Amino acid sequence: MREEGYASITTRRLGAKAGVHPQLVHYYFSGMDDLFLELWRRFTNHYLARQAQAFVSPNPVRTVWEHDSELQDASLLAELMALAGHREALRDEITTSVERFRAMQASALSPAMDDLGLKEVFGSPEVLALCMVGLARVLAVEERLGISSGHAQARAAMARWLDQLESKSRPDAKRRTPQASKT
Amino acid sequence: MREEGYASITTRRLGAKAGVHPQLVHYYFSGMDDLFLELWRRFTNHYLARQAQAFVSPNPVRTVWEHDSELQDASLLAELMALAGHREALRDEITTSVERFRAMQASALSPAMDDLGLKEVFGSPEVLALCMVGLARVLAVEERLGISSGHAQARAAMARWLDQLESKSRPDAKRRTPQASKT
DNA sequence: GTCTATATAATGATAGAC
DNA sequence: GTCTATCATTATATAGAC
Numbered sequence: 001m002r003e004e005g006y007a008s009i010t011t012r013r014l015g016a017k018a019g020v021h022p023q024l025v026h027y028y029f030s031g032m033d034d035l036f037l038e039l040w041r042r043f044t045n046h047y048l049a050r051q052a053q054a055f056v057s058p059n060p061v062r063t064v065w066e067h068d069s070e071l072q073d074a075s076l077l078a079e080l081m082a083l084a085g086h087r088e089a090l091r092d093e094i095t096t097s098v099e100r101f102r103a104m105q106a107s108a109l110s111p112a113m114d115d116l117g118l119k120e121v122f123g124s125p126e127v128l129a130l131c132m133v134g135l136a137r138v139l140a141v142e143e144r145l146g147i148s149s150g151h152a153q154a155r156a157a158m159a160r161w162l163d164q165l166e167s168k169s170r171p172d173a174k175r176r177t178p179q180a181s182k183t
Numbered sequence: 184m185r186e187e188g189y190a191s192i193t194t195r196r197l198g199a200k201a202g203v204h205p206q207l208v209h210y211y212f213s214g215m216d217d218l219f220l221e222l223w224r225r226f227t228n229h230y231l232a233r234q235a236q237a238f239v240s241p242n243p244v245r246t247v248w249e250h251d252s253e254l255q256d257a258s259l260l261a262e263l264m265a266l267a268g269h270r271e272a273l274r275d276e277i278t279t280s281v282e283r284f285r286a287m288q289a290s291a292l293s294p295a296m297d298d299l300g301l302k303e304v305f306g307s308p309e310v311l312a313l314c315m316v317g318l319a320r321v322l323a324v325e326e327r328l329g330i331s332s333g334h335a336q337a338r339a340a341m342a343r344w345l346d347q348l349e350s351k352s353r354p355d356a357k358r359r360t361p362q363a364s365k366t
Numbered sequence: 367g368t369c370t371a372t373a374t375a376a377t378g379a380t381a382g383a384c
Numbered sequence: 385g386t387c388t389a390t391c392a393t394t395a396t397a398t399a400g401a402c
Contacts, residue, residue, distance in 0.1 A: 004269035007190040010395065021369065026397060081324055082265045086187035095330050102332040123340040126333025134317030141264055147278050149285040150309025157306040194378065204387065209379060 002076050006083040033089045040080060040090060044097045051101065054108035059169065061112055061128070062162045064105050068133045074140030105129040116165050185259045189266040216272045223263060223273060227280045234284065237291035242352070244295055244311070245345045247288050251316045257323030288312040299348050
């Protein structure tokens, strides 16, 4: 799906990829809707768990940005939302979990809004969350197609801004590198 | 395509929608690739012409934002980019025109970068363009699915920010309403 | 659980009458 | 330009042998 879009997901291709006969797909899933639903649930479970990190992070803004930016998944997510446009069963599941996810991000970002003076520009943490996910997703989708105009500069600007925020919150601390510690 | 996604575009459905027989699609287009290419070209022609306004606008930032935000087309564009992921002929056409479009937006935004102090945060006009198109597209795609968490607030924050920019560039002028004059 | 075989429907596409 | 007729291909899905 990441490589060729949701329309190319068929029982035959899945079977071929898994090295089994396509009919087995119907043994494991009750149909294509069920299959996509299961994929989405795996996706959200992974991310909801991952997103919990933002609550204990010293800089939730950076943490949220890093999660939003996980390239492969960001473009997969765009694909799933396109798919949801014409699969009712998926749409309901996606809308509720996206809203839950956004609320979670917002509450993780909330303390930073006042501390770092972000309230003035963004107003609410939801808006900050929307801006970051928006930028991350354009970058992901475009890079999948081979478009790169301004991408490096955008990532650099984001890194600069995050560093700036960090020095605001802890003026004595040194800059954190993008990759977190391995523990 | 806006309503049900690119996968639901078939010769039969197009024929039904147009009130003619599906075989006529092959009379007008050499195939599905050609059909999507034609759609994309119409799309870009419309927007490249429209985008020229940004060069003569008193506030190019607002103009670019308004163009990016045209709801229906923003979600259609997301759909087309998803489609491009597995249609080579489309991909080449899309990548080149997106890059051309971005360069155009950037050069329209360029003078505002220095005047309004945007260079400090965004660095280059391409980055500003990416941020705006990112936010606009998330809003569009999500709204199509019925998701609205933070959307109203995001639009309000954007309106506030644009007004702020405007008062910076012309301190004596009054706020412009979102809709431009009719002439 | 995995396979063969098959049902049924929809797809993109072509040939040719009018 | 629009139609009828038809093609090969692919899709989801089911039944039943092993």
